[in-house]
Amino acid sequence: MKDQSTEENILKAAISVFQKKGMAGARMQEIADEAKINKAMLHYYYKSKQKLFEAVFRQAFEKFAPHINQVFNSDKTVFEKITEFTDSYISFVMENPYLPNFLIQEINNNPEFSDLFFGSEIAPNPARFKKQIAQEIEMGIIKPIDPKQLLLNLFSLTAFSFVGTGLVRGILDLDEKTFKSMMQERKILIPELLINSIKK
Template sequence: MKKTKDKNTEEQILNAAENIFQFKGMDGARMQEIADKAGINKAMLHYYYRSKQLLFEAVFKKAFSLIAPQINTILNDDSSIEDKIKNFTSNYIPFIIKHPYLPNFIFQELNRNTEFVSEIQKNIELPNINKFKIKLNAEIEKGIIIPIKAEQLFINILALNIFPFIAAPLIKAITKIDSEAYQQLIEDRKTEVSTFIINSIKSK
């Protein structure tokens, strides 16, 4: 008789895996450790996910599916560009604090698997910047924002929000701060990033 996968067991596995990946990363995590954390045996874990890579991708898709709709809403609602930047940062940074492995995983997968974005798009709708672009152009025409391409502004927003998580060890070493001070620095960036970007694009 063919086995069926139980939703509750699958949720237990994903929660356990996310916890382990968060503290040990992809390379440091072990399937046996994840199975133990989920309260199942290793054979059961392999029945649900044949490899650590597949499990990591499932954890990523679950987490990304939570933030993608939020980003899409921010980009496509009727708020001003200034509010969009503030809302993006105030939503994104707390989310990554809870899922710190995501930025590195995305970049690793993009380098390792050129079809990664296409695979993600099959299950998750990626954020769309069309309305963001229209809103930005309208504010540029009104003289609220200096001329800047929407793509360039969006890249700036992403880069300033993502980089501190990817380069955490380097930032700590250069600035000579410990983990506690680094966490405070990240907390401060919830407002620092949006203030910096807004001041750089507002018409004087």
């Protein structure tokens, strides 16, 4: 661990606390403790809890969006996109286990303010992907399918295990080791499942 500026330490601590506990459950004092600074510093650098939360939300969204954009805006084939997204997304989330849940939860709670992000530069835009699907159908590479349903399947299969970890592990009675090895297996299983279902 390198020494960092106080402001960076605060954001780091805020990310950790907000992602685990959410806006409502997070405590400014806990963030200060984790950053090992006086609580007043939080307000010195970030004005209010809301502002600090927004900085954390933005950071999370910016880390997450590129994975979606890789699917939406790259020049790969649909098959390649499915394979590569699954692999890179599962790896990414295993390193950032609280991130998808955090995004989902806070977007559900603050639809009004998260709209800002969906209108922004960085926000994923599915238009190009839709065209690609239409083309590959035309070319006879894949069956006629609804691109939105395909994306929903892809996101569901990759993300749900992590968002609902506790429930999933409870229902299927999985220890952590088994869960992790299943997630590795899914890097293969998911593309197989999806590609088989759409290839002609």
